[in-house]
Amino acid sequence: MPETVSKGKALGARAMAHHLFWPLVALGALLVVNLIATPTFFNVRIQDGHLFGSLVDIVRNGAPVLLVAIGMTLVIATRGIDLSVGAVAAIAGAVACVYIVKSPADGAAATAVVAITMGLAVSVALGLWNGFLVSVVGIQPIIATLVLMVAGRGIAMLVTGGQITTVNNDTFAALASGHLLTLPVAALIALGVFAATQVVVRRTALGLLIESVGINPEASRLVGVRSRTIIWTVYVFAALCAGTAGLIIAANTHSVNANSLGLWIELDAILAVVIGGTSLAGGRFSLTGTLVGAMLIATLTRTIPNIGIPAEANYLFKALVVVIVCLLQSPKARAVLQRRGDRTPTGPSTPSREEAVA
């Protein structure tokens, strides 16, 4: 066992060095701010066998971003990025809703199941397309997924015929507003996907191979990693996550608007990943970090109205918090802050030449 003398101190330093320390501090701080603004903020009550309260809302409303961010984490770990997730969400939602509306039994549970399956199947197809462009054709991920980001909205419009499609199907609606074992279904889905992904990635070798591709693509190729398959897989998975998120969002509003469903969700998801400590340069990734990041964003969204920030300052406030968290997390920024006090200028050796003629 290690020495006990400076155990407390060492533990503190170890905690601070942990990649989740600052995001968790920020999350805690935001919650405290909310608690001051609304003393009942942490209250959770059971009503009709369901949990209710602000904290439950945060998890429930954060579910779509969390889902998208989980997929995004794996994509980013391979040095990629997926900008099309919002559009994929819209297509998945559109396909499911249009199917339900057109179905003769539009209220039946079976219809909802088929609709959900179709939405997910379409997502997989879109993920295959993204993965094909990136891993086979070799297009830069940002460009390859930009194609679907733009075209995807158009596809969703075609599916819905440009109309806002409203559905009345309780089974479908339960995706967002239903409860299971007192917990909201949306939150359960997102947390379930989180747990399943965590297990698959860490219990199989997938996580290791994803990281190796992200850390050093050329060395991965020479060591025989099937990079193409791995990259393809993560894009399909990211699209599947995005499709699930799209279904939840559509279920939440009982409708789909091809123009707005999942709009800018890719940016929130990328933010969640970055806040969680996964580098955009690829390589090591942390799904737990992404979970914290997504919850931080969901809390932030909730905080803004709660502490009475005017709607027009909404985005500015969000940006401010994000910048602070990212700075706190950056080892470089922290080092600069620490060194501020005792810094002495030790520039490169100046030429000791007698004269310098140019």
Add this chain to the structure above:
Amino acid sequence: MSQAEVKSPEPVVEMLDVSITFGAVRALDGVSLRLLPGEVHALMGENGAGKSTLIKALTGVYTIDSGRVEIAGVETQFATPAAAQHAGISTVYQEVNLVPNLTVAENMLLGREPRRLGRIDRREMNRRAATSLLALGIDIDPGSELGGHPIAVQQLVAIARAVDTDARVLILDEPTSSLDADEVARLFEVMHRLRDQGTAIVFVSHFLDQVFEISDRMTILRNGRVVGERLVAETTQLELVQLMIGRDLQVLDRLDHAVQEAADDAPAEQRLPVLSAVGLGRKGSLEATDLNLYAGEVVGIAGLLGSGRTELARLLFGADAPDTGELTVRGSSRRRLRSPRHAIDRKLAFCSEDRKAEGVFEELSVADNMLLGLQASRGWLRPIPTSTRDKLVGEFMTALDIRPADPSLPMRSLSGGNQQKVLLARWLITEPDVLLLDEPTRGIDIGAKTQIQQLVADLAEKGMSVVFISAELEEVLRLSHRLVVLKDRRKIAERPNRGIDVNDVLEIITGERGGLAEKERADA
């Protein structure tokens, strides 16, 4: 040593006792260089000898720590490369630093376009460019887009641009590395022309024959020091190589050959080769080459830098796709290796010379680095069970004496030698039949080096086929049963390593003494 004291004119550039230190490394140590007008001066040396540092010290990229630089007799220190250019010292680097989607004329006059009434005068620009190009015997349309011309022509345009600024000194850093024979001839023509006009030319190249063809004088560097300045006419290739790699041939003995002779009595040729390459080649990296590898045999590849050593190993492993030739693995149907994955499935393994870029995963643990080869072969669905994992890692940490002996440390915290051992372990865990080692002992300390050499010998004894590539000829000779010599991207000799010493290898490479190499070439 006949220091070439010729009735020389005033040198345009004289560098005296120049030293540069980077951290603890003495990159240049009291180096002197003089460039005379109307002479092609070759700068020779192995990698890391200090050639490019010297060029950068001259052209103001680096600040010198001590010593003096005189330009036409005036002591000068350039603060920036632009200042050097202004003073008539132009550099053309290996990669052409031009804008491919501008025209030839625009490239040549970039930044100093002729203007009329504030607008660029295109007519005048094309006229001036045409004049300068013609002066060098380059006949191309100055209005054509640069990117549409072959690399060689682009290189000539870069040179034309460089000399157009009234260059008194023209530095050409590896200008011929991507040119074919005709293009080299064309470049040399231009160089001759410039030399006759009185320009001092610095020529850096790894191609010995070219150096001897074009240069008048050379300065040879080794480990940041000048080891000789010679007139080319009075120097042989053999002498040059000896100076470059620092070998006093008289002192060389055959210390390791006792081990050698004992090892090579296995009659390899009667058996079926594990791997056989027929006419394997790739444009710009290796001419069509035949090679057979047998079980239990170490094949040493000797050759200078740029001779095609690495290229050969990469082609054998499928890391680069060959243009020509076929590879047969264990007599199976002839087919090309499509990829490293394909090669690994056929029990090949390849340790790249570029450990950092092509081998190591710095952020991953030592254990993960070690097991990645096996894991990649198993696929992601079949993780290596913890017990196997611990057993393998423990076994190889001990067997290869990897330190610190904690496999959970990130790879980046290990020294180069230990990283190299981890990479060897990675491949040994996959139990390959053929192990291709490209510079496995470069940049590592002597202790690790001997351990790796010992390991190679043991592996071959156990029946593995090993290809051993190293810039250090003694090492190659000590370990190999058979020797393959490459020069200028071509196999020039192959023979059993019986009674060969470093001297013989150098003679083969430089093609001197009795046309030994010529005979070999005819055989091959």
